[in-house]
Amino acid sequence: MTATTTDLETAAPAVGGPQLPQERRLVTEIPGPRSRELAARKDAAVSSAVGTMLPIYTVAAGGGVVVDVDGNSLIDLGSGIAVTTVGNSNPRVAEAVAAQAAAFTHTCFMVTPYDGYVRVAEALNRLTPGDHEKRTALFNSGAEAVENAVKIARSHTGRQAVVAFDHGYHGRTNLTMALTAKNMPYKHGFGPFAPEVYRAPMSYPFRDGVDGVDGPAAARRAIDVIEKQVGATNLAAVVIEPIQGEGGFVVPAPGFLPALAEWCRANGVVFVADEVQTGFARTGDLFACDDEGVVPDLIVTAKGIAGGLPLAAVTGRAEIMDAPHAGGLGGTYGGNPLACAAALAVIETIETDGLVDRARQIGAMMTERLGALQARDPRVGDLRGRGAMIAVELVEPGTTEPDAALAQRVAAAAHAQGLVVLTCGTWGNVLRFLPPLSIPDHLLTEALDVLDGIFETS
Structure with a gap:
């Protein structure tokens, strides 16, 4: 039957x-x-x-x-x-979403804004690494946020090139497929991909040889590739997952991320931490960058941010986030009020429940x-x-x-x-x-x- x-x-x-x-x-x-x-x-x-x-x-x-x-x-x-x-x-998330749905489900923040979006931005500015002045923009998915981080970095630097890493995964849109390393199932048959994307070797302790390559040495190896094949003066951003997700939960050797971040600062390159999978308490820190005290210029979050509702964010240094022209960032559903209500409840739960x-x-x-x-x-x-x-x-x-x-x-x-x-x-x-x-x-x-x-x- x-x-x-x-x-x-x-x-x-x-x-x-x-x-x-x-x-x-x-x-x-x-x-x-x-x-x-x-x-x-x-x-x-x-x-x-x-x-x-x-x-x-x-x-x-x-x-x-x-x-x-x-x-x-x-x-x-x-x-x-x-x-x-x-x-x-989660009861807090369910109650917050229900209350927001009873009030309104959408107006589009770019048309008639609402405080939920602002409150999420304020929370992310407070919680993400670093005590510098920050700004946030909200989007729908991790891939969309990564793509916008690249847009923001290009606008700020006036440069075009972007470097990603072996084994990295950043999404399924055209630009983020170019950033993603793995062909099947993510890229096969879907090209051509966005140009001016280059790849550097990742610190992968299990596969870095019998004697190993420590973090600073692995960073020098990557930087050597970047300098020879791209050139710092052409490079807008380095985009990296502090712990790689789809690539195999690869944890770089200690010292790798700090050395990369330091090189980026010295050369005016925007250091973008893709914390889509690692963010919001997942790794035993609020963000994976916190483990070594790395402060990214831009941090991308999604996944755990809103308890299952579609929400993503780019948070970063105010002067970088404010570089694009007015109207250059946004989207019809970005920072949807239901997702914002969920995100605020998620953040409260993480902090209140330890x-x-x-x-x-x-x-x-x-x-x-x-x-x-x-x-x-x-x-x-x-x-x-x-x-x-x-x-x-x-x-x-x-x-x-x-x-x-x-x-x-x-x-x-x-x-x-x-x-x-x-x-x-x-x-x-x-x-x-x-x-x-x-x-x-x-x-x-x-x-x-x-x-x-x-x-x-x-």
């Missing part, structure tokens, strides 16, 4: 947050029959170019679980790719367990990350040869056993873990127990 829309909507309790049982519960195979029915409808209605990693169809989520239409409850180790940091149904410390606690739990796994399983070549942004890179034992097939097997087994797990990396051989900071300890422990069992049998 075919399930009706009503059946599908009521297959699990339409509640989230603290009311949702915080348990892993499998009542059908994954995906279950109702999710498979919806997947068939998706295939008939949605472009095949829009992929899904785990085709369960969600009816409720919160705390540390996602509940599907078949009544299965999965442990969430993905947070919608680092978006639902404070949880999928979520920076919670990210560090989660990181310590994951690092201890995954470190023990690495010690007994030579296929775990590297364990890296900070806070609630942790990854393991899987390789052929005793080598650095990527083992993407193992990553896929482990992820598939995790999905079948009720864990939402993501893969990433230039070679597709990295398992990444991004649990919401609302996940309870017992769920995280259970998830790590399940992963241990999967590695024993994979």
